[in-house]
Amino acid sequence: MTDQAGQGSGGGVTGDLATRGFHVFSPGLDPVAATDLLMAVHATRAFGPDLFLDEAEFLADPQFRGVNPRPGRNLVDRIDASLDFVERDPAIVAGLTELLGAGYQTLDRKLVCGVPRDWMPDWVQARTEGKAVNNLGPYIRPEYRDITYFAGIDFHQDLIDHPARTADFVTLYIYLHPVTAVDAPLFVLEGSQRLASTLFPHDLTPGEGDQWTYGDGRGGSTTVTQRMLTGGTGYAAVWHACTLHGTQQDTAEHPRLSLRYLLARDPEAGEVGIDAVNRALGGPLSLAATRRDLAEDGSARDTGNIVSTIRPADQQAG
């Protein structure tokens, strides 16, 4: 087993993003406020199998695009609980200001649900088996698509959803309850940001213990270290848009509920932390096309799923 090196903040937000590709805020955010939000989320619907469409309803009009939260259909914008415990937390604000500038921009904020396998109808399980990106939005009733639902997602960069955009943004991810190995914790590949933007699915070969060899498709490669991000209510981590990360399917009996923000550099700022981080990367900061696993209709082709091959015994706390 590796040590718990990643659970704290090694070199501050900018330093950690430069060396590791991610930073864990220690201590995390107010657990009472996070629990208030969690309870408010649970009050909005019965989390369980009834979230799903019937197969016949799905087949009548399959929709693979436009199934995530969006303006006008985003639970965080109408929920009866405050997000100030995140957005006004002094350590979060200071860290993001150092990294992105005082006028950093919120590109997106939403709730993410890791869906337990037991909830999934057989026909959905059959459609998601072996797929790399199991965003369940297409199979969820439209009125519940104000949250993103995952049955795991393979190692990817968050640049994946932003073709042609520069990697001038980060993801802030917050657990709303304790997350252990069975609750679909985030796995990050420490050091993977070094290869800058690369095409999904990624070239990853398992190595010794928690190491992987990661190729950039341009002739370069590096060794990266798998870290599992587990923690209590209010656990908060931030990662670079080029840092590889993913989740396995939730194997607990309850969903994993998290908050996810995308936060971008202040366009008016002078030199900020992410500029130095990005100058040190060994490759392009954007890609015109970020993935090659999608069919014409937006559905995912069967490309396998690398993160799901990590066995529980190999899981190392990050």
Ligand SMILES: O=C(O)CCC(=O)C(=O)O
């Ligand atoms: O919450 C999850 O299961 C996956 C989240 C993730 O990787 C992402 O939002 O980029």
